Amino acid sequence: MRLLFLMMSCTAFLSSQMFANEANPSAALFTSCAKCHGEKGEGNQEAKAPKLAGQYDWYIQTQLLAFKSGARKYKNAATCADGLSEKDITELSSYIKGL
Numbered sequence: 001m002r003l004l005f006l007m008m009s010c011t012a013f014l015s016s017q018m019f020a021n022e023a024n025p026s027a028a029l030f031t032s033c034a035k036c037h038g039e040k041g042e043g044n045q046e047a048k049a050p051k052l053a054g055q056y057d058w059y060i061q062t063q064l065l066a067f068k069s070g071a072r073k074y075k076n077a078a079t080c081a082d083g084l085s086e087k088d089i090t091e092l093s094s095y096i097k098g099l
């Protein structure tokens, strides 16, 4: 009986985690950023990709818009705002703030 309860709570936990991912498109978008910036946005010196976690959302947003418009240039950062709409940028910025 106890085992059954344990299995049920594990399943509930796992499905809530999966739901969290599905319900949050920014989490899905961030997987492409994680290649360079790290799973938790902790940064990666080898890729010369700075830490993003804990950064202000307005700062992330401003930088992504600057990459998108070409106002800010860096050879490897060309990919940062690739294919992102302004709405994606706003949502992703607040997601990153909470990493």
Ligand code: HEC
Residues within 6 Å of the ligand: 029, 030, 032, 033, 034, 035, 036, 037, 047, 048, 049, 050, 052, 059, 060, 061, 063, 064, 073, 074, 076, 077, 079, 080, 081, 084, 092
């Ligand atoms: C190919 C590697 C790569 C990928 C993928 C990538 N970035 Fe970057 N990113 C960089 C590098 C390198 C810099 C540093 C640019 C510089 O030094 O000017 C940077 C800089 C940034 C900055 C500016 C940080 C600051 O402190 O000024 C932001 C914001 C950012 N990236 C967000 C993202 C987001 C969001 C994604 C995913 C949608 C992403 N990046 C994907 C390599 C990457």
